[in-house]
Amino acid sequence: MAQTSGGIGFAGALAILFIALKLTGYIAWSWVWVLSPIWISLAFAVLILLIAGFIMSFFKIVERF
Numbered sequence: 001m002a003q004t005s006g007g008i009g010f011a012g013a014l015a016i017l018f019i020a021l022k023l024t025g026y027i028a029w030s031w032v033w034v035l036s037p038i039w040i041s042l043a044f045a046v047l048i049l050l051i052a053g054f055i056m057s058f059f060k061i062v063e064r065f
Contacts, residue, residue: 011037 008016014037021027022034 011041 015035018027018029018034018037022029022031027034
């Protein structure tokens with residue numbers, strides 16, 4: 001039986017914390033920085049996918065020769 005991990009994760013928890021702090025007035029950051037844990041995580045995932053795609057295409061090109 002495969003185990004599945006559930007839960008919110010570090011970036012999600014940090015985003016919720018920042019949102020709560022922003023809404024209660026403890027921080028005066030712009031919303032771009034309040035939501036930064038979410039978009040930084042997405043940017044990191046896109047970067048990993050681009051690198052994986054580049055490596056896969058490189059090996060497909062090398063395989064032809």
